[in-house]
Amino acid sequence: MTEMNMIQSLNSALDNLLETDENVVIFGEDVGYFGGVFRVTDGLQKKHGAHRVFDAPLAEGGIAAIAFGMGLNGLRPVAEIQFADYIFPAYDQIVNEIAKLRHRSGGEFSTPVTIRTPAGGGIKGGHHHSQSPESQFTHTPGLKVVYCSNPNNAKGLLTSAIECNDPVIFFEPKRCYRGPFYGDPHNVPTWKGHPKSDVPDGHYSIPLEQAEIVREGDACTVIAWGTMVHVAEQAIKNSGINAELIDLQTLLPWDRDTVVNSVNKTGRCVIVHEAPKTSGFGAEMSASIQERCFWHLEAPIIRVTGWDTPFPHTTEWDYIPSPERIAAAIKKTQEA
Amino acid sequence: MSGKNEGGMDTYTVPTAPFRPGDDADFGGSWKEQPGDLSRPDPVNCTAPETHDHAHGLIRVLGDDDSASGEWNPELNADELIRGLEMMMRLRIFDDRMIKMQRTGKLSFYMRSFGEEAIAIAQTMALDDTDWIFPSYRQPGAQFVRGRDMVSMICHCIGNTEDNLKGRQMPVHYSWKEGHFISISSPVGTQFSQAVGVAMASAYKGDDQATITWLGDGTSAQGDYHYGLNFASVFKPPVILNVVNNQWAISTHRNIATGGENFAARGLAYGIPSLRVDGNDFLALYSVTKWARERARAGKGATHIEVYTYRAGGHSSSDDPSIYRPGNEFEFWPGGDPVARLKNHLISIGAWSEDKDVELTEKIDSEVMAAYKEACTFGDLANGPFPPASTIFTEVYEEVPWHVQEQREELGK
Numbered sequence: 001m002t003e004m005n006m007i008q009s010l011n012s013a014l015d016n017l018l019e020t021d022e023n024v025v026i027f028g029e030d031v032g033y034f035g036g037v038f039r040v041t042d043g044l045q046k047k048h049g050a051h052r053v054f055d056a057p058l059a060e061g062g063i064a065a066i067a068f069g070m071g072l073n074g075l076r077p078v079a080e081i082q083f084a085d086y087i088f089p090a091y092d093q094i095v096n097e098i099a100k101l102r103h104r105s106g107g108e109f110s111t112p113v114t115i116r117t118p119a120g121g122g123i124k125g126g127h128h129h130s131q132s133p134e135s136q137f138t139h140t141p142g143l144k145v146v147y148c149s150n151p152n153n154a155k156g157l158l159t160s161a162i163e164c165n166d167p168v169i170f171f172e173p174k175r176c177y178r179g180p181f182y183g184d185p186h187n188v189p190t191w192k193g194h195p196k197s198d199v200p201d202g203h204y205s206i207p208l209e210q211a212e213i214v215r216e217g218d219a220c221t222v223i224a225w226g227t228m229v230h231v232a233e234q235a236i237k238n239s240g241i242n243a244e245l246i247d248l249q250t251l252l253p254w255d256r257d258t259v260v261n262s263v264n265k266t267g268r269c270v271i272v273h274e275a276p277k278t279s280g281f282g283a284e285m286s287a288s289i290q291e292r293c294f295w296h297l298e299a300p301i302i303r304v305t306g307w308d309t310p311f312p313h314t315t316e317w318d319y320i321p322s323p324e325r326i327a328a329a330i331k332k333t334q335e336a
Numbered sequence: 337m338s339g340k341n342e343g344g345m346d347t348y349t350v351p352t353a354p355f356r357p358g359d360d361a362d363f364g365g366s367w368k369e370q371p372g373d374l375s376r377p378d379p380v381n382c383t384a385p386e387t388h389d390h391a392h393g394l395i396r397v398l399g400d401d402d403s404a405s406g407e408w409n410p411e412l413n414a415d416e417l418i419r420g421l422e423m424m425m426r427l428r429i430f431d432d433r434m435i436k437m438q439r440t441g442k443l444s445f446y447m448r449s450f451g452e453e454a455i456a457i458a459q460t461m462a463l464d465d466t467d468w469i470f471p472s473y474r475q476p477g478a479q480f481v482r483g484r485d486m487v488s489m490i491c492h493c494i495g496n497t498e499d500n501l502k503g504r505q506m507p508v509h510y511s512w513k514e515g516h517f518i519s520i521s522s523p524v525g526t527q528f529s530q531a532v533g534v535a536m537a538s539a540y541k542g543d544d545q546a547t548i549t550w551l552g553d554g555t556s557a558q559g560d561y562h563y564g565l566n567f568a569s570v571f572k573p574p575v576i577l578n579v580v581n582n583q584w585a586i587s588t589h590r591n592i593a594t595g596g597e598n599f600a601a602r603g604l605a606y607g608i609p610s611l612r613v614d615g616n617d618f619l620a621l622y623s624v625t626k627w628a629r630e631r632a633r634a635g636k637g638a639t640h641i642e643v644y645t646y647r648a649g650g651h652s653s654s655d656d657p658s659i660y661r662p663g664n665e666f667e668f669w670p671g672g673d674p675v676a677r678l679k680n681h682l683i684s685i686g687a688w689s690e691d692k693d694v695e696l697t698e699k700i701d702s703e704v705m706a707a708y709k710e711a712c713t714f715g716d717l718a719n720g721p722f723p724p725a726s727t728i729f730t731e732v733y734e735e736v737p738w739h740v741q742e743q744r745e746e747l748g749k
Binding site: 025051056057059061062065066067068069070071072073074075077089092093096097100101102103104105106107108109110141142144164165166209253256 | 468499500501502504505509511512513518519521523526529530531532533534535536537538540541547559560563564566567570730731732733734737738739740
C-alpha cells in the first residue's frame, strides 16, 4: 500500500498495465512528453517509450477512430480525451462505431478501447471544462460507463476497464484529482490521511458493475458517483440522519441489486449527480428503483442534480449540488 | 425582406451539377491525359512534392486503342488479367442478380458496384493476401478476390439463418474476418480514420500487413477523411487511403463535396504522396496500388489515391438516378466501362475472345444462380426463417449483462 492522490493512482494503474501487457498503448492530447494537463500520464512516455505513450493531434474524433482501429487489430488502446466536454467530436466514433463493432460484425471483430476523460465541475472551468456527460453514454448499448471517486477505486476500476474486452468510457472527477471535495470551495483538503488514499502497488483491480456502500445507514439511501460521493457524505453528516451512502462506481451496467436492497431496507432514496436533471442517469435509476421498490418506498424518490442549464463559471457553487441541497432532500424524505 | 444592400456580392454560390435530366452530358469525349504521360517514381524514396504531377494528372495504362503502355504498366501476364476480368464479371453478374432479387422482396436493399468493379478487384489483387481490407459499401468485390463463398455472401444479404452477421446489418454490410475484410459500417467515412489505427497497430506489432480503405467524393467532406489523412501524415503507418471520386453521392454532385476540382492533391498538403488514377483502368489501378504497397512495406507510410471514376448505377436500390442526372450520363464518361476495357485489351493481345466471354458469362451466371438457390434454402427476407430473436441480445457485450438478459427474458425468445 502506498498513499496516493487520484492522479498518482491512475498513473500507477497505467504504469502497471504498460509493464505487464505489451498491447497497451496510451495516447491523447498532451499525454506524451508533457504527461497530460492533469499529469495523469506523467513520466510514462519516458519510462515505456514514445510508441506506447504518445501525443495525438488535437482531434478527438481521430483519437477515437485510431483507438477503434488499434483495438480491432490486437492492441488494448487507452485514449485520453482531455476534458469530457470535448468528447463530442468523437461521439459518432464512440456511439456508432466502438460501441457497436462486436454486435454488428456478428462477433467477428471487437475493440477493447478505454477512453479516459476528466469530468465534472468545481474547478472554475465554465461550461466547457465542467460538464459531466455520463448519461450521453449510458444510453448506448455496447459501452460500459465507469465513474471513479477516490484514489483507491480510480486505480482498481481503471485496471478493470483496460482489461475489459468491451469498450469502457472512464470518467475521472477532476475536482477530486488532488483531494476529496466536501462542498466547501474554501476548505479543500488533499487526499493525505484519507482511508481511500491507500492504494495497492502493482496490479490492482476492482470488479466493474459493482457499487460500494460507503456508509451504512437505515433511514435513507443516498446514491452518488464521482465528486458527489464526497459532497453527499458531508450532507449526510450535516443532516444528522442515519442515511446509507452508495458510490455507484459503474453506471452501465449498474449494480441494481445493491441499490434495490438498500432502498428496500431504508424505504427512502435520494439520487445525486452533477449533470442536468432532465434525462440524467438519475432518471433511469429512479424509474428502475420504483419498478423494484415501489411497495417499500415511504417517500418519493428525490433527485438532487445540476440544473437544466449550461454549466456556469463564476456561479458554479450555485449549480453543483451542495451539501445543503442534498441534506434538505434527505430531510424531506423523512417527512413522508 | 426586399431589396439588397449595396455590396459587391449578390449572394453565396450554390453549385449545381453540370448536367441535369434533359441535358446532353458531355465530358469532352476522351481523356486528354494519355498513358505514358506520367513517370513512375521510386516508391520507396518518393516525397509528396514529387507526386505533384501525379496528383493533378491522371495515371493511365490502358490507352484508347486498348493497348497497355507507359511506366505504370504493371506487366501482368494473361492469366492474371483474365482472373481480373473474371472477378469483375462475377461481381457485376452477382450485383445484377441481387438487384433483381431486391425487386422481388427477397432482400431489403442493395448497392451495386456498377461501373466501379475494377476498383476493389484490381486493388485487392495488388495487395498481399493478409492485408487488411477496410471497405466502404462500394468495395464488396474484394471478397471475390479473397475467395469468399458466394453462398455465404448471399446468406448475409438475404438475412437468413446462415447470415454470419445474424440478421443485424442491412445487406451489403459484409464482415469476413477470415478474409481480413473488416465489417462495413453505414455512417460514411468512419472507416477511413479507423483504418489508420488498424495500420498503426500493424506497425506497432511489426507485422507486414498493410491496410487499405476507401471513401467517396461526397464523404471526403466528413471530418473522418481529414482525421485519417492527418493522423496518417503524422504517424506514417502502412495505409493506402483512397478517395473514390465517382462524381455522385446519392444525388449530390461532387462539386458540392468540394469547391475545387481535385481530391488527390489534398494529400500533398498533408505531406502524403498522392496519385490520381483512372478508376476504370484495371491496369492503372493495380499498378498504383502495388506502388502504394511497396511504400507501406518499406515503412514509408501512407499513400493517398484519388480513384477517378463514375458511379454508373444508382447510389442504391432506393434511388432512381434519372431524376437528378441524365439517365444515360454514364455512357458519356470518358473512362468507359472498366469491364469492357479490360476485355478489349485482352482481345487485342490475343488472350481472349467474344466466344470465351459469352462462355464465361454463362458459367458465372449459372454459378451465381446456383449459389442464390442454395442460399435461399436457409431462408430469405421475404419468407424467413430468420436468425433467432436471441441474436438481438448477444454480442452486445462479451458477456450478456443482467439488464440485457432481463430484456431477453421479457421478450421470451
